Amino acid sequence: MLVNRKLILAHFWLAFAVFGIALTLGAWQMFIRSPIGTWLSNPELYYRSLTAHGTVMGYVFPTLVAMGFGYAISESALEQRLVGVRWAWTGFWLIVIGSVMAVIPVALGRASVLYTFYPPLIGNVFYYLGVVLVVVGSWIWVALMSINLRVWRKAHPGAPVPLAMFANVAGAYLWAWTAVGAALELLLQIIPVAAGLKATIDAGLARVFFSWTLHAIVYFWLMPTYIAYYTIVPRAIGGRVYSDSMARISFILFLVVAMPIGMHHTFADPMVGAGFKFIHSAFTALVALPTLLTVFTICASVEIAARLRGGRGMFGWIRALPWDNPMMLALAFSFVMLGFGGAGGLINMSYQLDASIHNTQWITGHFHLIFGGAIVIMYFAIAYDLWPHLTGRELIDLRLIRTQLWLWFIGMIVTTFPWHWVGILGMPRRMAYFDFGDPAIAPQALSVTFSAIGGFILLASGILFLVILARGMRAPQAEAGPYRFALAVHQPATVPIALNTHALWVALMIALTLTNYGYPILTLAMTEGTSVPAVYVGAQ
Amino acid sequence: MSARDLFTFSNPHFTRGVGITAAILIVTAIVGFIVLPFAQPWVQFANVWDAICSAAGVPQRAPVVAAPGHEKRLSEVVLTSNTLARPSQEAIGRGATLAQRCAICHGPTGISRADSPNLAGQYAAVIYKELHDFRSGARTNAVMSPFAVNLTDQEIADLSLYYAYLPRLPAYHPTPQLPKPNIVIYGAPMRGIAPCGSCHGSLDNKTGSPWLEGQSEAYMKAQLQAFASGERRNDISQQMRNIARAMTPQEIEQAAAYYASQPPDVVKAVD
Numbered sequence: 001m002l003v004n005r006k007l008i009l010a011h012f013w014l015a016f017a018v019f020g021i022a023l024t025l026g027a028w029q030m031f032i033r034s035p036i037g038t039w040l041s042n043p044e045l046y047y048r049s050l051t052a053h054g055t056v057m058g059y060v061f062p063t064l065v066a067m068g069f070g071y072a073i074s075e076s077a078l079e080q081r082l083v084g085v086r087w088a089w090t091g092f093w094l095i096v097i098g099s100v101m102a103v104i105p106v107a108l109g110r111a112s113v114l115y116t117f118y119p120p121l122i123g124n125v126f127y128y129l130g131v132v133l134v135v136v137g138s139w140i141w142v143a144l145m146s147i148n149l150r151v152w153r154k155a156h157p158g159a160p161v162p163l164a165m166f167a168n169v170a171g172a173y174l175w176a177w178t179a180v181g182a183a184l185e186l187l188l189q190i191i192p193v194a195a196g197l198k199a200t201i202d203a204g205l206a207r208v209f210f211s212w213t214l215h216a217i218v219y220f221w222l223m224p225t226y227i228a229y230y231t232i233v234p235r236a237i238g239g240r241v242y243s244d245s246m247a248r249i250s251f252i253l254f255l256v257v258a259m260p261i262g263m264h265h266t267f268a269d270p271m272v273g274a275g276f277k278f279i280h281s282a283f284t285a286l287v288a289l290p291t292l293l294t295v296f297t298i299c300a301s302v303e304i305a306a307r308l309r310g311g312r313g314m315f316g317w318i319r320a321l322p323w324d325n326p327m328m329l330a331l332a333f334s335f336v337m338l339g340f341g342g343a344g345g346l347i348n349m350s351y352q353l354d355a356s357i358h359n360t361q362w363i364t365g366h367f368h369l370i371f372g373g374a375i376v377i378m379y380f381a382i383a384y385d386l387w388p389h390l391t392g393r394e395l396i397d398l399r400l401i402r403t404q405l406w407l408w409f410i411g412m413i414v415t416t417f418p419w420h421w422v423g424i425l426g427m428p429r430r431m432a433y434f435d436f437g438d439p440a441i442a443p444q445a446l447s448v449t450f451s452a453i454g455g456f457i458l459l460a461s462g463i464l465f466l467v468i469l470a471r472g473m474r475a476p477q478a479e480a481g482p483y484r485f486a487l488a489v490h491q492p493a494t495v496p497i498a499l500n501t502h503a504l505w506v507a508l509m510i511a512l513t514l515t516n517y518g519y520p521i522l523t524l525a526m527t528e529g530t531s532v533p534a535v536y537v538g539a540q
Numbered sequence: 541m542s543a544r545d546l547f548t549f550s551n552p553h554f555t556r557g558v559g560i561t562a563a564i565l566i567v568t569a570i571v572g573f574i575v576l577p578f579a580q581p582w583v584q585f586a587n588v589w590d591a592i593c594s595a596a597g598v599p600q601r602a603p604v605v606a607a608p609g610h611e612k613r614l615s616e617v618v619l620t621s622n623t624l625a626r627p628s629q630e631a632i633g634r635g636a637t638l639a640q641r642c643a644i645c646h647g648p649t650g651i652s653r654a655d656s657p658n659l660a661g662q663y664a665a666v667i668y669k670e671l672h673d674f675r676s677g678a679r680t681n682a683v684m685s686p687f688a689v690n691l692t693d694q695e696i697a698d699l700s701l702y703y704a705y706l707p708r709l710p711a712y713h714p715t716p717q718l719p720k721p722n723i724v725i726y727g728a729p730m731r732g733i734a735p736c737g738s739c740h741g742s743l744d745n746k747t748g749s750p751w752l753e754g755q756s757e758a759y760m761k762a763q764l765q766a767f768a769s770g771e772r773r774n775d776i777s778q779q780m781r782n783i784a785r786a787m788t789p790q791e792i793e794q795a796a797a798y799y800a801s802q803p804p805d806v807v808k809a810v811d
Contacts, residue, residue, distance in 0.1 A: 039726070272597055274576070275592070276595075282564070496553055498553030504547065
């Protein structure tokens with residue numbers, strides 16, 4: 001039951017439109033610092049573009065997808081009209097206003113601080129205020145998801161919450177809490193300096209606050225993808241979810257252990273004690289657990305579909321899968337990229353191994369493979385799956401959709417594999433210019449060239465994606481029927497209270513944040529003399 | 541179903557969830573705060589509490605040891621982008637009077653004919669820092685140091701504001717403009733050298749960095765050599781020393797010749 005289609009479509013269209021712009025900037029960046037581009041002679045333009053690319057891809061695009069998908073889940077999984085539609089539109093417009101407010105100073109070169117802010121570098125205050133508005137807009141969504149679930153519970157006391165909605169609300173709570181770190185950094189530290197009320201900033205504390213957000217935000221980006229794995233893919237390929245409980249446990253584990261692990265981003269920083277770094281490293285290892293559970297459950301679910309289609313043998317069933325189904329293709333691509341990206345992630349989280357790839361192109365390669373690859377390809381799949389239900393028109397050209405997914409997969413591999421490689425060779429990240437004529441890095445020129453070509457393949461795929469969705473708006477009308485989610489092999493009649501509510505897990509998430517972040521933040525905040533003069537972007 | 545059924549030890553999910561989480565936290569804390577610190581043979585701890593404090597990152601005062609004797613003083617000037625941001629007319633006027641004694645080298649209009657820096661239109665923060673450093677001895681020069689040593693804070697600020705207020709005039713000895721050498725626009729990334737223009741104007745300007753267009757070639761070359769040899773050491777965080785050390789003699793000459801041949805910004809704008 002999708003009633004507020006316009007609301008959901010608005011979120012998706014805005015998400016994909018800004019994604020298209022940021023993707024173009026990304027491809028340009030790959031090109032301009034590769035040996036095939038001619039250097040601009042002005043690094044500031046590069047960092048301006050990088051700031052816009054990161055801000056859109058990190059904050060605006062995934063948040064809008066999670067919100068739009070969340071509203072769709074709330075209406076269709078709960079079979080209940082969305083409560084608070086007016087608030088939902090308010091959240092949407094806050095994001096629109098926030099994005100415009102942030103992008104103007106970036107375009108003017110007044111806020112080339114990258115999306116990770118990097119204090120003591122300080123940009124124009126409107127950039128930060130814009131980001132705050134985007135976050136506030138998304139918090140409205142968090143509240144609405146919680147309220148809608150509560151309304152449904154009142155009407156269905158004791159009934160198991162549909163898996164899609166359970167996961168969706170888990171994602172919303174995770175986001176609400178993880179965004180607090182960056183919000184504290186912005187409101188208490190950066191904005192007072194950007195507004196001219198203070199001239200110094202504690203950069204170490206700011207980095208700790210940001211690490212609170214920076215890692216768990218990845219799991220917030222990941223949530224729609226995992227929801228699609230569990231609740232869309234099995235239905236789309238004619239199978240069933242292998243285990244409803246396993247799915248719930250995975251989402252619960254994300255809620256608990258995605259949060260207290262962010263300090264593996266500060267391994268090389270001096271302001272955090274080694275003991276805390278170790279704890280964060282150990283908890284980061286734990287976060288592989290829900291992913292491994294998911295890979296197992298989804299492979300089992302897919303096998304069910306294959307055997308229902310007549311697949312036989314230990315591995316023979318793989319051939320019986322509906323490979324011409326875009327959802328099947330997207331899942332397979334996503335898993336391959338998740339596998340490689342996850343393996344790379346295990347290296348990043350290891351205190352010692354991280355030292356060899358810290359601040360190199362490996363890191364950029366890693367998060368593009370995981371986020372741009374494994375996660376975003378499922379965003380495409382979600383859009384393709386939802387589109388006929390939102391527009392009332394069919395997406396006819398499956399071949400074009402498959403081509404788009406193939407291009408994205410190939411493009412992402414061609415972009416990120418050489419990217420990892422040059423990182424291992426020691427090529428630093430966040431550099432606007434490389435002198436490939438220098439014998440020390442001349443051998444890396446070929447890898448970087450491949451990477452840039454991959455960037456253009458990705459751009460082609462992104463354009464194709466937008467074309468397919470736009471054509472879908474004009475296709476002949478067709479009733480797609482109600483939007484449904486996958487059923488489990490054993491559809492639960494009752495679910496233990498702990499697996500049907502979030503309170504216990506949210507409490508554990510907050511408790512672990514306090515144990516793992518409390519002391520480092522308190523000492524940094526209370527130690528005198530840890531602030532440094534702010535460096536204003538573009539100031540004389 | 542209510543919160544009371546959830547948060548109770550009779551609920552196995554609660555007991556296991558909280559128990560496993562707490563157990564993992566305790567085990568990792570013991571390993572991280574006690575086992576691993578002692579596993580480092582190169583660090584000595586007095587006791588377990590000492591190890592825990594070290595691993596937790598408790599801020600510690602450095603042990604009081606006699607400060608090594610400074611043969612040369614270090615710069616103590618703190619600059620922000622707000623330093624001397626709001627000049628008053630009175631301060632500029634006082635600075636003009638004081639500047640009479642500088643004119644013999646730096647020229648009556650702030651344009652030098654003696655291979656000293658042109659000060660007309662230089663950033664106030666730059667002159668402020670250099671005068672402070674000359675006064676404290678962080679930077680020394682046989683001619684300049686005696687002039688600076690008796691200046692008060694007020695006089696230094698006034699002089700800085702006065703010179704910043706003067707228009708940037710074309711240098712007295714311009715040579716035909718040279719093409720931009722690589723060191724100025726690209727730097728040398730593989731040797732850790734940022735482009736000159738990323739701090740000294742043309743690409744970007746950073747607080748405390750002077751603009752260099754039209755300055756004396758001999759002066760700039762001498763300063764780069766002084767930075768490279770460590771004779772001059774009043775740069776912030778060794779920025780210029782690190783760069784100058786990594787530059788080749790040829791690059792030093794190219795950079796100095798290029799900047800000397802350039803007209804100052806204002807003249808460029810008129811062109």
